[in-house]
Amino acid sequence: QVQLVESGGGLVQAGGSLRLSCTTSGRTYITYAMAWFRQAPGKEREFVAAGSFRAWDTLGTGYADSVKDRFTISRDNTKNTVYLQMNSLKPEDTAVYYCALRPGTWSRGPRDYGYWGQGTQVTVAS
Numbered sequence: 001q002v003q004l005v006e007s008g009g010g011l012v013q014a015g016g017s018l019r020l021s022c023t024t025s026g027r028t029y030i031t032y033a034m035a036w037f038r039q040a041p042g043k044e045r046e047f048v049a050a051g052s053f054r055a056w057d058t059l060g061t062g063y064a065d066s067v068k069d070r071f072t073i074s075r076d077n078t079k080n081t082v083y084l085q086m087n088s089l090k091p092e093d094t095a096v097y098y099c100a101l102r103p104g105t106w107s108r109g110p111r112d113y114g115y116w117g118q119g120t121q122v123t124v125a126s
Helices: none
Strands: 002-007 010-013 018-026 031-039 046-054 057-063 071-076 081-086 095-103 120-125
Touching (some): 031 071, 046 071, 081 095
Antiparallel strands (some): 031 095, 071 081, 095 120
């Protein structure tokens, strides 16, 4: 089993920045994907960003068009932590953000991920 714990959410003014963290524990995979999804009230869970990783490198990353050039996913392997740096935040970025993990390469589909964190609230005030 794999456990994921997110942190770093909060309230920020439009144009501001936040960094979310997702720390994993438990079973490890040689190649794995970590993704960030978000869900706003009354909306479906949507893909935000993802990366495919091995212990020694990053294989690739992907972003939703709505966050490209504003958000960056990165990984600190020594801390078993994946980050989502969010800059130039907009009110429409307000949502609960979830991290998710799957063995293999990244996917945009939430159903492709078997492990999920509990979510962290991000609120962007206008």
